[in-house]
Amino acid sequence: MTDVARYTLPDGREFAVPDPYYLASCDACGWVGSSEECGTDYWGDCGDVFCPKCYSDGADCGQVAETAVMEPRND
Numbered sequence: 001m002t003d004v005a006r007y008t009l010p011d012g013r014e015f016a017v018p019d020p021y022y023l024a025s026c027d028a029c030g031w032v033g034s035s036e037e038c039g040t041d042y043w044g045d046c047g048d049v050f051c052p053k054c055y056s057d058g059a060d061c062g063q064v065a066e067t068a069v070m071e072p073r074n075d
């Protein structure tokens with residue numbers, strides 16, 4: 001069984017993100033979702049996580065995702 005973390009944004013939107021991914025968001029276009037959906041590159045010192053919608057990088061530290069509250073599983 002996969003561990004799923006649930007995130008709630010201040011505006012009420014909820015996202016379920018399976019382990020080991022995390023909630024990502026894009027400051028450029030507003031996309032929010034699991035980091036599973038993001039592209040990454042690893043040819044630099046560290047991988048850039050980029051938005052699957054507009055391909056801007058920095059989705060791993062998007063401002064929207066940082067406002068989300070992660071809820072513990074309670075099942």
Ligand SMILES: [Zn+2]
Pocket residue numbers: 026027028029030031051052053054055056
């Ligand atoms: Zn984007």
